[in-house]
Amino acid sequence: MKNIHPLHIALFGKRNQGKSSLMNLLTGQQTSIVSDTPGTTADPVRKSCELFGLGKCVLIDTAGFDDTGALGGRRAARALAAVQGLDAALLVISNNTFASDEQEFADRLQKEDIPFLVLHNKSDQKPLSSALRTMLQTRYPDCGVLDFSAESATQKASRDAAYDPVAEVVERLREVLERNAPEDVPELALQGLVQPGDPVVLVCPIDEEAPKDRLILPQVMLTRQCLDFHAVPVLCRVEELPGVMRSLPCAPALVITDSQVFGQVEKLLPAGQPLTGFSICLARQKGNFxxxxxxxxxxxxxxxxxxxxxxxxxxxxxxxxxxxxxxxxxxxxxxxxxxxxxxxxxxxxxxxxxxxxxxxxxxxxxxxxxxxxxxxxxxxxxxxxxxxxxxxxxxxxxxxxxxxxxxxxx
Ligand SMILES: Nc1nc2c(ncn2[C@@H]2O[C@H](COP(=O)(O)OP(=O)(O)O)[C@@H](O)[C@H]2O)c(=O)[nH]1
Ligand SMILES: [Mg+2]
Structure with missing residues (x-):
């Protein structure tokens, strides 16, 4: 799976289920405080990491959504607010408990169309019952269910350096993400549009709005995509475009311009020259086209x-x-x-x-x-x-x- 932006994945669950233990296992370091005192993780803790098979991720550890401390109401509300814009969620439960809190939360994830994995933790103490597994798979057909023990995985990893304690969790998350991938999103905007060796002209105005010393993200992304496809990106400002067009050995496969100069650029190009804009490429890549x-x-x-x-x-x-x-x-x-x-x-x-x-x-x-x-x-x-x-x-x-x-x- 290739993701240009990091995947945002949050851990949810009641207090004391092992969310922070999992967070630490996944990030491979002590990020979140693990404690047997419920309610230790007060505010969401974020950590960037690279997960094998998933790429760059931002993991978010949250307060238990049953937190009822002095700030309890606010914490729970914040955990819910964190749902917006997530790529995936890990719903951590244990002891075969999937009560109204968990159910409400999972329903909410399902409604918001956020893929999630229900991770039944502490399987060393109590393994996931087949009744609960069946219930979860029936009610949430697109989610994943995994019986796991953060504790056992940690111990095994300390004995065996070759053992990856989170391989199973990450693999299951990857499956869930893949199963729920938005349908009309091609991996790259230029897919199928350019061939190896094709010149592609990228028109990048440098005006007072251009950031100092760098290019903006869409310009960088499309340059990179040309290189991914072995096309040849040629960058220029509008002023140089006629000269560039004359000097190229063949007509460019595509001219991509900043949308603000569409009018100027289209007048400088021969009719029939394929032309589009950076933001249109972005729309192509991000779906809803x-x-x-x-x-x-x-x-x-x-x-x-x-x-x-x-x-x-x-x-x-x-x-x-x-x-x-x-x-x-x-x-x-x-x-x-x-x-x-x-x-x-x-x-x-x-x-x-x-x-x-x-x-x-x-x-x-x-x-x-x-x-x-x-x-x-x-x-x-x-x-x-x-x-x-x-x-x-x-x-x-x-x-x-x-x-x-x-x-x-x-
Ligand atoms: N037996 C057992 N205990 C665990 C496991 N995972 C976490 N714990 C313990 O459960 C307690 C709560 O863990 P923590 O990660 O702080 O839970 P959180 O409140 O959900 O973030 C701690 O005492 C952990 O050591 C597990 O797989 N098995
Ligand atoms: Mg915690």
Missing amino acids: ETYLQGTRQLDRLSDGQKILMLESCTHQVNCQDIGRVKLPAAIRRKSGKNLEFRFVSGNDPLPEPLSEFSLAIQCGGCMATARQLAHRVRSLRQAGLPVANYGMALAWASGIFERATQVFR
Whole structure:
């Protein structure tokens, strides 16, 4: 499994089930305090690690969701809030106990579409009963169930250096993730579009918004993808594009540009030259592509007074904010000639109610969000009957080249 962003995996369960012991085993070091005093892990503890077969992960150890200490209510609420945007969860139980707390929590995970593994810990004390295993597999057909002992695994590892105490846990997690992978997400945006040796031109404007001394993530990602496919990335600014096009031995397999200069770039290229944008590539990679294609066409059907919901997945990228809050609304107003109202939601903030007030939602590229986070958000919007477009496609639309910029992916 290849993941560009680390997988966020959290451990949940009542107090004293062995969550922190598992966290320490998985991260291979003393990260979380293990204690037989229930309620020791007060705030979520995060730790990055590399798990064999899963790649880069961020593990999150949480307070028990039954925590009833002085801060209990808040802790439990925080454990629940941590659910949003997770790639997977480990629900840790023991002693064949799967009571209403656990059930409520597992139901919630299932509802939020977060894949999870129920890990029955302390099997050295009491193994998982077949009745509970069957109940779990019936109620949560997509989850995994594993009988385990953090204690025994730790002891075995201390006797046998070749023994990997978490291999089984990681393998089961991997199976669960694979079984629940979002369907329309290709691994890489350029898959099938470029061949070894193909030149690919990446147009990267360096303006006052460009970060100092570096490139932005989508530019780095697409450069890397060209290299992965043995294509030849050629980076340039808009000014140099005509010269680059003249000097290449053949027409590039693809030109990928920053969406803000779509208009300029398309005028500099011969008709028929495959062209797309970084953010459209990102949308291709992060799923929901068909939804965005259809949603963007909605821009042709806007009328005066309609409301558009702008969704930014992160709260800190000044560049995206400027595009989403200022440039894109201005470009849409200009191109449509309509008097429109824009509303903004950032990060994981809740969606405004009622969604029926809006005629269209436009989601940012989500370079800092996982495919699952985006899938979840887009699903909620679609369930409310709202068409969903995407920043990159909307910018292409505003530049009059929506069809051309999305053609290569259709
Ligand atoms: N017998 C046994 N005890 C365990 C196992 N895993 C954890 N424990 C013990 O259970 C207690 C609670 O563990 P901890 O990891 O702090 O649980 P948490 O509250 O869920 O984070 C500690 O005393 C651990 O040593 C296990 O597999 N078997
Ligand atoms: Mg703990």
